Amino acid sequence: MSVYRFFQFCLIGLAIYLIGCAEKEPSAGIEIGNPSIAFTASFIIDYGTQSDTQQSNNTLLAKMPSDNEALIIEDFCLHLTHIRSYSSYYVYVTIDPAEGLLLWPYETMPEDTTLAVNFGNEIHAGESVIDEAFRKIDLQEEGILKEIGVGFKPNQNKPYSISGTIKIGEEYIPFEYSLSAFEAIDLRYHYQQAEIYKDSLNLPVTFFVQRWINNIDFSSARITNGVIRFSETENAALWTTLNERFLSSFSCLRWSWTSKDGDTLSDYVSEALAQFDKTSTNWAVNGDFSNGSAGWILMEQYSGVADSSIIQESKNEFQMKINVTKGGSKSYSVQLIHEDIPVLQNRKYKLIFTAWSNIEGPITVRLGSYHTPYNTLGFQQKPVIGLNGKSFEIEYLGVEDNTFARLEFNLGGTERIFWFKNIQLIRID
Structure with missing residues (x-):
């Protein structure tokens, strides 16, 4: 079941004035309930394209690495810093819609709480540590959900956040990639990108390897002590290219990041934006009112x-x-x-x-x-x-x-x- 407008019926706890369905019975307002639902997240490495990732029987199917894969990720760890929801509101609230509602860390936790997240190939409703950490997330809010924001930062105690092997010629060489250019990362996911899975709302945070490395020639990369390292001082030109592609390789709708110098950049992911770049599409849902008040x-x-x-x-x-x-x-x-x-x-x-x-x-x-x-x-x-x-x-x-x-x-x-x-x-x- 897609979460497409699921939240209009499940997360709104306010009296939004929706239209009635009969001339003789005008409706001044319909209060919509907000039953509880658990929240989980999956952190996924995918070796296909975004269109290759399918859903079957409410289970996401990511492409595994082939026998001839150009690059294979064996370790990919980021520190989760926050989860926020972004919604529109039609009653007075103290939440700034532009800032969003902080779902995690909870109010009882220190503001600098983080959670180590390991990306992998197996897709499920989050690792056990994720399930436990998110157990108390309250998705009930007085708004209509737009986006879910997921914040990360690199592990400051590890010089390299991603490691694995790169195929150079017929040989696989170990590599390590530094995320030192990124001080803070925020990924925004469209509400339609979340899925109902095993009675939970699951957000698949997917990293597409092919999008990250497509058409990059690694043959000139310098090998030091048997390892190819990408950092500010090692294979710096290739490191810069990988940095430029890194955030757009996630499955999100848009992203922003803050550099170690304090500069902030943001953009949409072109592959995600493409679904809205269609001619002859009528974006006014139920503009003929054949489905009653839906969408208004x-x-x-x-x-x-x-x-x-x-x-x-x-x-x-x-x-x-x-x-x-x-x-x-x-x-x-x-x-x-x-x-x-x-x-x-x-x-x-x-x-x-x-x-x-x-x-x-x-x-x-x-x-x-x-x-x-x-x-x-x-x-x-x-x-x-x-x-x-x-x-x-x-x-x-x-x-x-x-x-x-x-x-x-x-x-x-x-x-x-x-x-x-x-x-x-x-x-x-």
């Missing part, structure tokens, strides 16, 4: 009050009715929201929707970030919604890569009734 949130704040319902026009035609009974003090006092809209920099998109109202007037429609400062990521416009149904089209370019943009229809400020249908958000270039 009605938010009330700043004295705004509204209720909502789904109306069935015909056998295959549905519309959403939003009755704003108190407009509130802001345009965003009442919001119809669709989360998790991917937007890629310089890609062209089109928003299409049909809307009408009992009172003619403008609304604000925008695509922005889900947390402060709520940056605009695509567009912000004020179309005038009239008395008769009209189809609107808004084209825009993505201003940055962001897989968790938020589509907002800001309906506050005035007492009005709105009807929406056929909402689509399509990549068109």
